[in-house]
Every structure is written in structure tokens, then in C-alpha cells.
Amino acid sequence: MGEVAMDESGVESAGDPIALFQRWLKDAEGGELNDPEAVALATATADGIPSVRMVLMKRVDNDGFRFYTNAGSQKGAELGENPRAAMCFHWKSLRRQVRVSGTVTELPAEDVDKYFHSRSRLSQLGAAASQQSRVLVSREVLEARVKELEAKFPGEIPRPDYWRGYLLRPERIEFWKDGAGRLHDRFLFSRDGDAWRKKRLFP
Known part of the structure; x- marks a missing residue:
């Protein structure tokens, strides 16, 4: 049963996690009631004190996941001193979840200006x-x-100077899909140079 469900979601045969994420996001856009691009963004201080909040992911491509925020905010300050972050997308209507983690860099000013306006x-x-x-x-x-x-x-x-854009370049992307009896399907993609390694995980 689980394998059939995974085939339907595309994760079983997927080799490219970004393309798979884009497919899942498109599925969510057709079924999720509000803001399918909403994501929990976790950051941490230099000494490892974490914080998390919801933001909107505005674009994803092979470079990574883009979002925009006030650099003077708590998350902006934390990204300034510890440029690593994690994201968790949860599409309840589809019973799917995607976890992303990696390094964060600021987007060029011209890109931020274009989006701001x-x-x-x-x-x-x-x-x-x-x-x-x-x-x-x-x-x-x-x-x-x-x-x-x-x-x-x-x-x-x-555009205020403190309003900036960020790119999370993923090092790990994990796809989770609900399964009967808590026999969930989990697949982890880990970056290996320009390629990705894929492993199935116990639920």
C-alpha cells in the first residue's frame, strides 16, 4: 500500500529533490486552502538558541529557497550571526511534509528591489x-x-535598506508522506557536490 502511494506522489522514483518539491508545491496549490508556500523557518543565535516562525517562501529553483524579511528582525539578526537555517513545509490537506536545511546568503539588491516593488x-x-x-x-x-x-x-x-532577501541553499531535503498505521514514507536527499544522494528512512 505504501509503495503505491509513494508512486502516486512521485517520491519513490525521484532523483531530483528540487523538481520533486516543485511538483509537491503544485499539488499543494491545488488542494491547500491558504498559503501553500507558507513555511516554518528556524534560525538560531551564534550560541545555538533556536527560534521558529512562519514565513512565505517566494521562489524555489536549483539555487534554493528564497524568502524576504526585515534584516533588523530577530530572524534577520540571527541569520547575520549564524547563516544557517531550516524550513518545514506541512501540507495538511495532502498529508505531506518537507524538511529543508542548509546555508543562507543574502540575495542581490536588484533582486530584492524587483520583488519589493x-x-x-x-x-x-x-x-x-x-x-x-x-x-x-x-x-x-x-x-x-x-x-x-x-x-x-x-x-x-x-525599499528600506533593512528589507532584504535571503536564499537558503539546501544541503538536506527530506520528504515525508503519511502512511496507514504510522507506516509513513520518508526519503532523505543529501547534497553530494553537484549531485544528490537519496536514502529511505524508518518512519
């Missing part, structure tokens, strides 16, 4: 107004900052 005007204002992770006295203060920026920039909103 593709967002809605309100999202750009919100990103520019937010001092992410710092103490906020009241919501009114945040709303006032948005109105101030809206008046200051009636045209294009300049």
Missing part, C-alpha cells in the same frame, strides 16, 4: 513602517507611521 502598495508601506520585532507602544503608532510614509511617498516607495 511587485508587492501591493499597502504591503510596501507596511514593510517600510515596521520596526519588526521591536516594542510597539500601540497599534495607533504603527498606523500613524504608515500614513506618514503614504504622504511622504505618493509615487514609488523606496
